């Protein structure tokens with residue numbers, strides 16, 4: 001069997017809400033340094049593309065309430081995708 005694919009593979013998922021349970025993105029607030037978390041199991045990505053950066057939005061309520069700026073910022077992640085042969089007798093781990 002042979003699999004051919006463009007590299008890097010870029011494609012649209014056409015998924016309005018992509019939840020990724022078990023994946024948590026953490027980043028320090030650029031203003032106060034407190035670590036903030038975005039749990040992709042609860043906060044889905046909207047129409048993400050494969051091998052195209054997706055924005056992750058962070059919010060620091062403490063800085064917002066104290067009128068310190070910035071209290072919102074973004075980071076970017078890349079969703080990779082691969083295709084491989086799997087033997088019927090050898091299920092994915």
Ligand SMILES: [Zn+2]
Pocket residue numbers: 029030031032033034060062063071
């Ligand atoms: Zn902050």
